[in-house]
Amino acid sequence: MNCIAVVIRNSSRIGCRFQHHWVKPKGFDTGVKVYNCTTKQKEPLIIRNKNYLTWYTCGPTVYDSSHIGHASCYVKLDIIQRILKDYFKYNVVTVMNITDIDDKIIRRANQENVSYADVAKKYEEEFWSELCDLGVTEPNVVLRVTENMESIVSFIEKLVDENKAYKASDNSVYFSVDTCKAYGKLQNIGKNDKQKSSVKRSVLDFALWKHSEDEPHWNSPWGKGRPGWHIECSALASKAIGSAIDIHAGGIDLRFPHHENEEAQSCGFHNTSQWVNYWIHTGYLHKKHSEKMSKSLRNTVLIQDMLQETTADAFRMACILSKYRSNMEFSKDMLKTAENVYGVFKNFITTCDDFKSQYLKATINHEHLIAALNKCAEDIHSALCDDFDTPLVMKHLNELISTTNSMLHTTSTSGHEAMDFSSVSAVQNFVMTILSTFGVNFRSSSSSSQDFGKIVDILNEFRQSVRITGIEKRDKEILSLCDHVRDSLKRHGIIIRDHGKQSSWSN
Structure with a gap:
């Protein structure tokens, strides 16, 4: 189950670079391949338990309204989870944290002259409401930092007791990166031993517990303070899932340092060399002619504003048309393309309904249409097994509906049409099932x-x-x-x- 880490150090000791070899976990081979950021290639997705897989997603820091960069991440991850659940039929157990205490939350509370809890509650409620609007399925387990402070302190305490973390002169507690020989497994980094810190033993060491006498704070064996960002996910994910996680997901911006630090401290806590078997990272969402979208760059488009311009289905379609690891460029052209694709499929379903209702007369070649359907199903299965290649799936679906449409809009010159409702219904059902797997539904039951x-x-x-x-x-x-x-x-x-x-x- 654990990976083997091979550490190669430069003999000069001025600097060194780590190299790591990932070894397949023991368990059940799903037949799916996913991209592995350690090996930088696609690897077989092997889950520890045949009957279910565990999935942890980094949740938001709730100090402000969410933007469409967040939306693209959560929608893309929702699509992958739905594929695993609805297409491959795996029992996916999902967990997410909510960071409801943070310096940004405290600053926002001071600006608005309210409590930090009021700020966190307001933006968490808004977050869940917008995820619902986007059709994103809520996780099975949601853990908030302030409700699990005892678990976080206990997690840090074990690391300190085992000399993997230390209390520094500023009364904060830091993780000692030198105790993790596989540090840098998610993203190659250079380590320079000449770099020093006035407080920490190494500039790479990161805070587990930040000393603070100001409110709000919690008591700990090291004094009053608040947990660091990275330790929250490690402690909460370990509490919910344990010492080994099948899949851990988030945006590519979290790979380093957040996910790297999570992996390091969790491996230290569980005394293992591999805590997460598969890391799934979604690409950035850029505004046209801009950098990645982020609040710090002041170039965000809020989810609520985006949904005034287009529909949640169209935005989801845009995410489907992009590989989950690829960056997306947000623009009116992107939305228009997605809306058009959505319209093509919706019109196809309506045309099939018209044909079955006998509003539309057509000549259907049963054998040819079923052969096209079977080939499409095989091609789509291969695409989904290949790192969830949804754009390729859409290409195959487009080819199938093009073949079907050509028949639906052809009438016999003899006046004796071959109606064949069954094969058209089979194609319609298949198309709707695949799109429904991605979270796109053309018929609401509300x-x-x-x-x-x-x-x-x-x-x-x-x-x-x-x-x-x-x-x-x-x-x-x-x-x-x-x-x-x-x-x-x-x-x-x-x-x-x-x-x-x-x-x-x-x-």
């Missing part, structure tokens, strides 16, 4: 959506009756009014399609 649908049904039936009257009486004025209603509804996202004397609608 009561408000059902009420809206019933209202539009009534309007469509009324227009259809009026239109039939206009056709029978050859009344151009009535038909013009019906066209006006159709065009007006289209401007509001409702598409009316006329099929002879019958009409259908979609949105």
Whole structure:
């Protein structure tokens, strides 16, 4: 289960670089390959338990509204979790922390003249609400720092007792990086022994407990203070999952130093050389002609503002069209492309419905269509097994619907169409199932959506009756009014399609 770390040091002792070899965990081979940032290549995803896998995600520091950089990370991770759960049928146990005490939270509280708890509660509630709007599934377990302070202190205490951490002259506690021979396994770093610190033994050492006499603070064996950022995730993840985690996820910006430090101190705590078997990192989200999106750079777009410009489904589609490890460029063009792709699939599903309702006459080649479906299913399986390649999946789906559409829009010259509802339904079901696996649903089951649908049904039936009257009486004025209603509804996202004397609608 543990990795083997091979340490190569420069004999000059001026500097050294660590090299690490990752060894496959013992367990059940899922048949999936994922990118490994230690080996810098795709490795077989092997989980410790055949019946379930454990997944920890770094949660937010709740001091401000979340931006779409956060949204892209959590949506992409949600897509991967759904693939593992809904496509590969694994029982994925998910855990997330909430950092509800931090210097940024305290500063925000002082600015607004409220308590730090009020700030944390406000932005945590906003965070969950926006994740719900984005269709992101909530984790099975959520652990807040302030509710688990005893566990964090206990975690640090063990590291100090085993001389892997120390109390410095500033009364803070630091992890001793020199005690972790595999430090730098996630991101190659150079270590210079000549670099000194006035407080720490090494400039690479990082804070586990930050001394503070100011409020808020907690008591500890080393005095009053608050935990460091990195130790929170290690202590909470270990509490929820234990000494070995299958998958640990977050944005690429967390790989170093946050995830590197998590791995180092957790390996020290559990006396193991590998705490996390697989690290999954999502790429940055950039604004066009800009650096990565972050609050510190003041170039953020809030989730709530983005959802005023586009839909959650369109944003999710943009994430699907990008490999999870790749950077994304946020722009109006990106959103428009995603909206168009979403519209193509929605129109395809509507066309299939029209065909099954016999609004649309078509000639279907059953054998050819089923062969295309089978090939698409095989290609999609290969793509998902290859580091969750969702853009390639979308390419294969597009090819399948193109083949199907060509049949749906072809009628027999003899007037005897081969209808074959079953093969068209099979393709429609497959497309909807794959997209649903990614969290894209074209048919809402909510009561408000059902009420809206019933209202539009009534309007469509009324227009259809009026239109039939206009056709029978050859009344151009009535038909013009019906066209006006159709065009007006289209401007509001409702598409009316006329099929002879019958009409259908979609949105």
